[in-house]
Amino acid sequence: xxxxxxxxxxxxxxxxxxxxxxxxxxxxxxxxxxxxxxxxxxxxxxxxxxxxxxxxxx
Amino acid sequence: xxxxxxxxxxxxxxxxxxxxxxxxxxxxxxxxxxxxxxxxxxxxxxxxxxxxxxxxxxxxxxxxxxxxxxxxxxxxxxxxxxxxxxxxxxxxxxxxxxxxxxxxxxxxxxxxxxxxxxxxxxxxxxxxxxxxxxxxxxxxxxxxxxxxxxxxxxxxxxxxxxxxxxxxxxxxxxxxxxxxxxxxxxxxxxxxxx
Numbered sequence: 001x002x003x004x005x006x007x008x009x010x011x012x013x014x015x016x017x018x019x020x021x022x023x024x025x026x027x028x029x030x031x032x033x034x035x036x037x038x039x040x041x042x043x044x045x046x047x048x049x050x051x052x053x054x055x056x057x058x
Numbered sequence: 059x060x061x062x063x064x065x066x067x068x069x070x071x072x073x074x075x076x077x078x079x080x081x082x083x084x085x086x087x088x089x090x091x092x093x094x095x096x097x098x099x100x101x102x103x104x105x106x107x108x109x110x111x112x113x114x115x116x117x118x119x120x121x122x123x124x125x126x127x128x129x130x131x132x133x134x135x136x137x138x139x140x141x142x143x144x145x146x147x148x149x150x151x152x153x154x155x156x157x158x159x160x161x162x163x164x165x166x167x168x169x170x171x172x173x174x175x176x177x178x179x180x181x182x183x184x185x186x187x188x189x190x191x192x193x194x195x196x197x198x199x200x201x202x203x204x205x206x207x208x209x210x211x212x213x214x215x216x217x218x219x220x221x222x223x224x225x226x227x228x229x230x231x232x233x234x235x236x237x238x239x240x241x242x243x244x245x246x247x248x249x250x251x252x
Contacts, residue, residue, distance in 0.1 A: 004163060005159050050181060
């Protein structure tokens, strides 16, 4: 079972490149059981959206 | 006079644009003199060719494209000293974020990321962006630079590694740390307050 730290590494990595099958498998089985890392995954997506919006702010 | 040339005679528009450019440059260069220089150079470059641009939106994206190049030139000039120094004080591995995780590398309860409610709605709030900018400014310089180049300018990993003379692994470490730090900061200073 992946640790939460390693799950956050893979979540961050998924923003940079498509994950390999084994990485996806390990991450998804962790996320299935870990709501905190699901929050981290969702918040990382929000962060990307916020960065894209940031430039439009006066 | 073209629409873009007209932009350059609109003082309020120009002041606003200049402020945005400065904010953008300062976050990446971390040096107000260097940021002022980059913005000035980009604006002068823009004025020379203002006639070629049809509207304000096209003009703005073009000015930012010029600024981006000025910033990359500025970073390239000092990246080796700064980025390497930051990387050296930043050992790899979870020990750097040990305050977030326990010995088994699981989240400590008090630092676990919360579920962010209605983020789109939060982004409508002007105060959110004040907090957001404070959090960006709190990032160590190397992390902020990598994160801004990746998520704000939208360069891909290969380009950033080339510009900053980083390995892909180093870049991914920096981006992971930036995401952890920014989430922690926004979580504590905005989302948990709501």
